[in-house]
Amino acid sequence: MRLQAxxxxxxxxxxxxxxxxxxxxxxxxxxKSLLKALDREILPTPPVWMMRQAxxxxxxxxxxxARAGSFLNLCYTPELAAEVTLQxxxxxGFDAAILFADILLLPHALGCxxxxxxxxxxxxxxxxNSEDLGRLxxxxxxxxxxxxxxxxxxxxxxxxxxxxxxxxxxGAPWTVATYMIAGRGTPGQEPAHAxxxxxxxxxxxxxxxxxxxxxxxxxxxxxxxxxxxxxxxSWSGSLAGGDGLFDRYCTRIHERIVKALSSSCPDVPVIxxxxxxGRHYRDYAARTGVPGLALDTDVDVDWAAKxxxxxxxxxxxxxxxxxxxxxxxxxxxxxxxxxxxxxxxxIFNLGHGITPDxxxxxVLRMLETVRETRMCR
Ligand code: CP3
Numbered sequence: 001m002r003l004q005a006x007x008x009x010x011x012x013x014x015x016x017x018x019x020x021x022x023x024x025x026x027x028x029x030x031x032k033s034l035l036k037a038l039d040r041e042i043l044p045t046p047p048v049w050m051m052r053q054a055x056x057x058x059x060x061x062x063x064x065x066a067r068a069g070s071f072l073n074l075c076y077t078p079e080l081a082a083e084v085t086l087q088x089x090x091x092x093g094f095d096a097a098i099l100f101a102d103i104l105l106l107p108h109a110l111g112c113x114x115x116x117x118x119x120x121x122x123x124x125x126x127x128x129n130s131e132d133l134g135r136l137x138x139x140x141x142x143x144x145x146x147x148x149x150x151x152x153x154x155x156x157x158x159x160x161x162x163x164x165x166x167x168x169x170x171g172a173p174w175t176v177a178t179y180m181i182a183g184r185g186t187p188g189q190e191p192a193h194a195x196x197x198x199x200x201x202x203x204x205x206x207x208x209x210x211x212x213x214x215x216x217x218x219x220x221x222x223x224x225x226x227x228x229x230x231x232x233x234s235w236s237g238s239l240a241g242g243d244g245l246f247d248r249y250c251t252r253i254h255e256r257i258v259k260a261l262s263s264s265c266p267d268v269p270v271i272x273x274x275x276x277x278g279r280h281y282r283d284y285a286a287r288t289g290v291p292g293l294a295l296d297t298d299v300d301v302d303w304a305a306k307x308x309x310x311x312x313x314x315x316x317x318x319x320x321x322x323x324x325x326x327x328x329x330x331x332x333x334x335x336x337x338x339x340x341x342x343x344x345x346x347i348f349n350l351g352h353g354i355t356p357d358x359x360x361x362x363v364l365r366m367l368e369t370v371r372e373t374r375m376c377r
Contacts, residue, residue, distance in 0.1 A: 034096045034165035034228065037313050037345045038269040038291045046338060046346040047095035048370050049167070050363065052353030053088040054100050057323075057360065060087045071116040075101050078151040085156055089164055091360070092367055096165045096228070096347075097156060099221070101149050103171025103232055106210075106217055107180050109145040110136045126183040133205055142213060143220055150224040157225035167271075168226030170217050172233035172257075173210035174249045180206070189238045196245070211253055215260045222265040230271040230294070231257060234352075237276015237296075246280045255288045262289075271315060275352065285311040297351025301340035313345035318366065320350045323358035330362055334369040 019041045033047040055061055064084050068074035075081055085100040104122050108114040113125040127133055143150075156166050170176075174192075182191040195203045218229045236250040251274070258270050271292030274284050278298070285293050285308055295304055295316035308314055318337055322330040338348065348370045354363070 032095070032163055032165040032227070034167075034347060035269070037347050038228065038271070040291075040313060040345045042343070042345055045371055045373070046341070046348045047165075048348040048367060049094040049096035049098065050088070050354055051098075051320075051350055052355075053092075053094060053098065054084045055354065056356035057354055057358040058087060058091070060084075060091075071102075072114070075105060076148045078148050078155055081148075081152040082155040082159060085152070086159060089160065092363060094164070094367075096167050097160055098167040098230070099149070099153060099156065099169060099226065101152070101169070103169070103176055103234075104179060105146065105149065106142070106170060106213060107136075107176060109139070109142040109217075110209075110213060111139040112136070112180060121185050122179060124179055124183050127177075127180045127206060130202060130205075133202065133209070137209055142217065146217060146220070150220055153221055153224035153226055165227045166225060167228045167230055168218065168221030168224075169230040169232060170214045170221075172231050172236065172250065172274075173207050173214060173253050174239060175233050175235045176210055176214075177203075177206055178235050189235050193238070196249075207249065207253065211256055215257055215264075218257070218261060219264050222261070222268045226268065228269055228271060228292070229261060229265075230292075231273060233272075233274045235276075236274045237278070240276055240278050240280055246277065247283070250274050250277070251280065251284045251287050254284070254290070258288045258290055271347075282307050282311075292347065294349065295351065299351070301337055305340050305344065309341060309344035309346070313347060314341060315347040315349045317349070317351040320352050320354050320358070323350070323354050323362045323366070326359060326362040326365065330365055331369050334366050335373060338370055338373045 033043055037043060037047050061084050064080055065071065065074050068077055068080050074084065081100045085097050088094055089097050104114055104124065107124060115123045117123060153166065153168060160166060178189040178192040179185060181195050222229060231254055233250055236246065239246040239250055254272050261268065261270055269291040271294050272284065272288055272290040273294035275296045277284055281299065290312055293308055293312040293314050295314055297317055297319045299317055301317065304314055318333060322333060
């Protein structure tokens with residue numbers, strides 16, 4: 001009975017109606033704009049933030065990272081992690097801040113070794129067999145190891161300007177598993193696909209363990225003060241063939257995470273990022289019920305306005321390369337995206353993270369362009 005009631009609660013959670021506030025066309029500061037958009041309000045100007053907005057393209061980030069000594073020290077030193085989270089807010093005035101951390105801190109807390117050697121990308125100890133998995137399963141209290149991250153969240157909630165929302169995040173189980181199985185980033189995520197083919201029970205156990213840990217990690221971020229939670233499935237595109245893998249290891253797993261969170265933290269909306277989902281985006285949105293749907297650069301905005309924006313507040317999807325090249329194309333593409341999504345809830349963002357060669361002047365240009373296009377009725 002209790003379980004039935006619980007299930008009903010998850011499935012019956014009402015979706016807010018779309019509210020169009022454009023006729024007011026004045027600054028309503030009663031609530032953070034990011035939260036309004038995720039609650040399906042159509043705003044005169046979409047809120048803006050940027051994936052990887054804290055990072056190597058900013059000289060102030062490089063300075064703080066040098067002070068920390070290493071990327072991992074930076075992640076685990078709350079005062080410094082909070083400082084780099086705030087840097088892009090101070091410089092650009094984004095509408096949201098994303099907690100500075102990394103998706104690989106969760107496997108680290110589960111007992112994987114992790115290192116970010118200069119210029120080589122992440123290196124981890126690998127999960128190959130049930131003994132490796134057994135060690136992770138008996139890792140003990142992950143929250144003790146992740147406590148510095150929660151402390152960063154608490155510092156940020158006090159330090160952020162009143163109109164800036166704080167986003168917490170985790171990697172999706174598939175994307176995190178691709179690093180744990182290979183011990184590094186891999187083109188096509190081949191080692192993870194090999195385990196899927198050759199040892200499905202072991203792979204499924206790893207996904208179970210990660211799904212459970214991800215839920216607990218995100219819940220704890222919300223308790224510490226994260227106002228929005230984002231799930232990064234950066235490599236879900238390699239599941240997107242026609243063989244049911246996308247549904248099983250991306251959509252259904254995200255669905256479980258979203259449902260668990262909507263029960264334990266009902267006031268904290270989730271943004272799902274099934275990068276490279278392609279034709280699966282529609283089913284993903286419908287099935288998971290995510291309030292926010294992050295779109296990668298390949299998604300056609302007119303198609304998305306018609307088929308996805310009806311399901312969720314869409315987020316995206318400017319090509320991050322334009323942050324390097326800039327020019328008239330940056331302005332025209334920004335306007336095109338804002339225009340295409342102007343009749344539904346939208347958060348402006350890139351289709352993936354800004355790269356270290358991104359130019360801060362182009363970021364400013366993008367922001368000015370988004371904010372000058374006020375869609376008053
Ligand atoms: O500003 C923000 O977006 C918040 C911080 C953040 C980082 N990583 C900091 C970081 C977030 C949200 C992430 C997520 C992340 N980490 C993802 C998913 C998003 C995506 O970009 O697809 C993935 C796949 C990772 C794993 C990871 N971390 C890789 C592959 C690398 C090396 C790549 C690189 O750029 O060198 C990292 C390191 C990392 N995480 C950096 C930053 C700022 C660069 C570290 C440095 O040299 O300073």
